[in-house]
Amino acid sequence: MNRARKVKCDEAKPHCLRCSSTGRVCDGYPPPAPPASAQLRPLKLRSLFLGVSKEESRTLHFFCEMVSPNLPCATDPYFWTHLVVQFSRYEPAVRHSIIAVSSLYEDVIRARDNPSGARADRIRNNELALRHYNAAIRELKGIQNQGLVLLVCLLFICIEFLQNNRETALRHCAHGVAILASSGSTSLRWVREYLAPIFRRLDTLSFFFGSNQAGAHGVSILRYPVPPVFKHQSEAEDMVEDILNQAMLLISHGHSFRIGNDHHQPIPPELLQEQERVLCLAKQWYDMFTDLEARSKVQKTSIARAHTLARYRISVIWATQAFAHTETGYDDYEDEFRKMVEETEEAAAMECTESLNARPSFEVGFLMPLFFCTHRCRVLDLRLKCLQLIKTLAAPRERIWNKDGMYALARRIIEIEHGLALMTRIGPVWEETRVQKFCLEFADGRRETYFGHDVHGSRVVLFTGSRGVKSYLRPEVLTDESAHLNPVGKSRTLLL
Template identity: 45%
Template sequence: MRAENRAIQFFSEMVGPNLSGPTEPYFWTHLVLQSSTCEPAVRHSLIAISSLYEDISKARTNGTSSKVNQLHLNSLALTHYNAAIKELIIIKDQGLVLLICVLFICIELLQLDRDAALRHYRHGNSILDLFDPQDTSWVCEWLRPQFHRLQTLHHFFGDRFESFGQHDTLRKTPIFFSTLKYAEETMDKIFNHSFQLVRRGVNYRAGGQQLEQPGPDLLEEQRSLRHLLNVWYTVFNNLEARSTCRPMSITAVQRAYLLSKYRLCRIWTAMVFSPSEMDYDKYEDEYRRMVEDLGQAADERTRGRSRNNFEFEMGFLVPIFFMTIKCRYLDLRVRALHYLKVLAAPREALWEKDGMYALARRIIEIEHGLLLDTDGKPLATLGATCWGLPPNEKRVVHVVTGWTGERSNDFCGHHVQGRNVVFVFKSPDDGVFFQPDVLGEEPVLLPAWSPETTKREVLARGARI
């Protein structure tokens, strides 16, 4: 019983306030914690989450890997997770089942079990179908927004051909935000629809339709999203102006996070049908404003509480990573790389900072022909350093990654340890060429390409950026 009480106390003081990342933590600090006092399944889930979170924190403190955090190695978490599952079977209240579903997703994310987390997400979506979107119950007020944000997880890691009911149907942006939470929820919907448009436009950017005009439905969706983004920004500025007159103002971290998603959506929506990497250079003003916002957030973060080790949802990692690889203004992308290190949690759902930081850093080095020191600042130059905007043929357009945990000789015939990477570039004749690399502790000189690997095999395995 002492271990359970300690886990609940740890959740109250350390886990709950941090799981939400840069967004409002009320769901975890109040709703979940209060429900645990009267619902055994919630209490068991909370203890499992707390114990697994502590494992990650200890691993990070000791400098050991937190990639493998198996449930069977933590008897306390395993016991209470199984107990929560048994309790769930007899629960009739679908709202409570949905709450526990969110907690189960969290447990699986802490273990980096993508498939199990997505299964719970799909189950939760089917339950959410039972609730009227206009319902004002606590389920729609607190749980529906959770699933709006978890759609991002499905977009990035789930089956790209699988679709769900439109729980976040986007009609129009409100003309008034009464709270920051309302602004966040509206941006979550816009973000999801922007990503869906990006997915639908992939063939116009990198497929067989690059020379074709998008259909009227896609162009109308692009126009609508641009309008919604403009309205959202105006209404958010009004909220921010009002918040300065209140005791509780919007923090720099909250502001930077929301605006980084807003700017990411603006660029996504504008670039959705463009096949040219050079077109990203048009958004220098957006990049510069984003870096300024991130700088203010970083100052606030360093003055505030200790850093988090795990966040339940996407935080700063994806927006900042996107900027570091698509903004080719060296001064801005180097600063963004620094802010990625400062603002992002080591783990955000299934995203891991170490790997994304290493990848972004290497892309900067390759595109500008230089080396960065441990602080991410230019250290030395290579053959032809590009201090300005890199030419089209030096820009990374595609990345293929694979993880090798032990020494292996299966990458171009070399013994390597780390993350195997193949960078894909466009050649001057509009073809493609490849550059293998390794992200890790051992710099390995690799040949230009392995002849037995074809272009089709590489692109089929690719992780689009």
């Protein structure tokens, strides 16, 4: 009904024809709902926080507008853009923590955008961040809610990542897993839905930088219960992370059988059974995932989908090769590597790449899967595509992985294995030249800034070998190589 003229609404959709045809505004329709993109925007700070200084208010605003949208990388941003901000309104420990995170994050961006003007000790001597970090620690002592303790623990991990304090971050990760194991925090829905998946993804760090015992403990505590069917994409993402962690646990168990003292020993039956179980679980996941896509109308090409499928394919390859004595077994998975590259390329083509890789992230995005593909796939054209995708999709920093450094290492591995320097020769990669693994060490023992601009190089020891038990160590010194995209019109040669 148009109340001004008392014209009866004809209830036509999307607009009343009687009103719209005469230029009147119909009162019979509710206002349109805001678009989904507007609903997902970070909460505004106006009137959210009381009693904070001007400097703190500015830092909180920077967290909402710049930090929280970039931390999740390829994962769902809701936790960072909404949940963390909501808790910070009435939990001082959370508020102090995000002020510290925001201040450090801004320093990181400045150090990267203007490396020549950044002081080496700026990030480690940020007085505002240090003051609020200490205040958060004091507030944490009085919190009885274990869910909130886990949330603050997660923010502490983020603070240590930003300062490049790997060991301290790993201790916080272990503490968080211990809380999940010993308390009733998982009875809280928001803990199960948001915090447990993040700690499950963090457990990957234990296998790369911690101990296998810590990783195994995390896998057992953070095991994802397999549902009858996937109802949402997030369930598929959570389960594939669990499978990836189990595959990494297999890799750690198989180390001594691949290149260690047990190289000629038979694989214990219990390990072979575990390998079969993980591979069956991965197959079950893929069947459930394809069923989810068949039932739903989700977009079949997206960054989130490509990221999820990449982790699935890595899990299958890793689990299969856990006890392999040679590197040539990876050659059997050319089709999987090719699918991974094609799916990632298609997703990248549909996204604004400048928004994907502009800022550091708390989560691991595409850097790890693309580096894995570059390292283990010996098909040169796919390796070169992966190098380009690292430039396109990887964030400058993903947790404690540096894009420029990993790009330089991936490029050097390709040059060594293919026996080329400037793309002068293409041929097969022999077993004797294949890089089995590598160990990284900063040249000065420690980077002075988050992005390492004051370090002239990093020592890396590459392990190459043959079909026997011998391994050969090849020391190299790498400088962080810019993995930024070339301007349009510049040379597209990747290895020059």
